[in-house]
Amino acid sequence: MIRTSAAAMAALLLHSSCAFAQESRTATSGVFQRYAEQIVKIEVVETGSAARVSVGTGFFVDSNGTVVTNYHVISEYVHDPERHRIELIGADGSTPLSVRAVDVVHDLAVLRSELRPARHFTLAPVAVAQGERLYSLGHPNDLGLSIVEGTFNGHLQHTLYPKIHFTGSINPGMSGGPTISEDGRVVGINVATSGEQVSFLVPVENAIALVQLESAPDYQPPDSMLHEIGRQITEYQAVYLDGMFDDGAKTVELGPYRAVTEPAPFFRCWGYSTRERELPYERASHRCATDDYLFIAGNQRSGTVQMTHQLLTTASLSRSRFYALYSAVFSEDNTPIGVEEHVTKWRCGTRNVRNQSTPVRAVLCLRRYRKLDALYDAVLKVAVLGGSDTGLVSTLSLSGVTHESIDTLTQRYLERITWR
């Protein structure tokens, strides 16, 4: 009896799962057929070599030929418009695109073509339930328009600006494409992936805001997009750098020292330590960083804040040998990478600094963005002096910030590192 029931149950499950798969395939195929023509491929071409430097996806949002995509798809053009052009690749060949508006913080751009599409997406706020099935469209690795099924998994908790967690495989080339519900409502814009079906979308609300700005009757595209990007980054950092490391800052006790930690809810902190038998010292690290970053161009990222405290202790090294170790750890380079086209070389200055109670060795390194006015990357390294078998090396890394912010934050950071 039991066996019969179990067999019947299995047959039922198999039947329903087959039916579900069949239904899902039909739904996906239907979505693709209904919306494929509203999605376009976008290429940035270097005029000198007539070769593509970037391929992405975009989609029509009105009948005037307005296309939404990611800023990072067209960033090469924005940084060097003399040497590049943007093309929309459709079924009927290529059409030039112009940049109307960018939002570097949310990684969005609004472009305009001469085409008058018969059908387009209509952007509107959308409510989606956790687990709802979504469809991401784009040109993965330039292999032709593809559709990827996935599920909505809510907004990320640790980001300064909201991002949608989409469980589906977004690949390079799909950037800028829409992720939609079965009935064609745009939920987000494909922006990033961290592999293994963990992908991220820019919420549609940000795209709506940018399209509304661009379609206002008195709107004029900025004379200098780079200037506009610089302005947006400065505005962005003002939001979260304002109260950072101030008097109410959270601190952590590391050995005999106290230092700041988790400066804001959108920071994530981890700890790890090295205790290997063959090493005559221990090294414990406490690291906090923002998940968000701003895409500048190429390999250049910006807008991140990172801090690392490294506690060194030894039971067997003499004072002199411990300070050799301390110097070596302090000399390690953990500055962000830089590309000559975008940033200058580092310039560093070293001083011995005394806050109320603690003498420290402090190194500040600074470099400037070449094309973004008045923005800098800064790395502050601090080593607390005076211990004979313990030491703390602390590094604060700020990218894409103004010199005024660097001044305020380095002062506050130096004040907050003390002996307990």
Next chain:
Amino acid sequence: MALIVEVVDSRGGSVKERVRLDGGSLNVGRGYDNDLILDDLYVDARHARIDVNADGSVEIEDLGSINGLVALDTPGRVPRVIARPGTQVRIGRTILRFRDPSEPVPPALQERTKPAGISRLFDNGGLRAAAFIAALTMATAYTWFGSYERDSGSTAVAVAVVFVLFAVMWAGIWAVASRIVINRFNFTSHLAAVAVVAIPVMLFTSIDAWATFLFPDNPLWVPFGMVVWSGLFMLSIALHLSLSSTMDRLRRWRAAVMTTGAFALMMGLLAYAGRDAFTDVPEFQGVIKPFSGQMLPAIDVSGFSDVLAELKEEADELATDR
């Protein structure tokens, strides 16, 4: 007036022979029946004749040789030349230079019976060994105190071996030079010279680290350090030259200054050529020393703004340079 004729090798410039012309004639050529026999394949068997005339004048005449007679102050071949003190003629690849016997010569160099100053070190085998052992011990100790691994002992031994190898190689090169120039090897003396320079080099490395730690923003320290490093380099060259040449002290130091200058110039040119090369790796002083007392020169936190202002100025300049 009698003259002296000097046979000079036209390539090396060294005098091979001197002959006093007292009167009569002197046959010059490669043949063995000449009065002045020249070992020069470009000279004829009977090439030229030097005549001392009755009035004391001296004349050199070409005897129809293949390569002729060339007066060095006039272009082309000449049949004969009236020789005076200072006259130089070329036959084949040999130069004949005429000199006045009354010409003064510089006083003789005084022979040193006992070595003076630091050279005394090199004459005493025990001191030579002591200097080398002291330098080796220092190098090993510096490595030990500068390392922090559990097996630092083996690192220190490895550095000691490298130090010995380097010193032996460097001293060996100088010893070969000594053998060629003054016919003596002086290997252990050169080894001691390496030690004599290595000891202040290591000491100054320590002083440099401490000074950089205590006064990281002193603008005079870097040029001062360069002067010291150049001085030590010069000392090294001058010491080795004293052991491998017959140069007097002035010439030794002149050679040391010129070598150091050339080396510094080369390094300067290399640095200048690479000054614009882009790198995203910062350069900063990372040395920390175990000293934190009230005597430590330090600025207030608010003073750190000035550091940022200086860096900003430099970075802004770099951004606009391009």
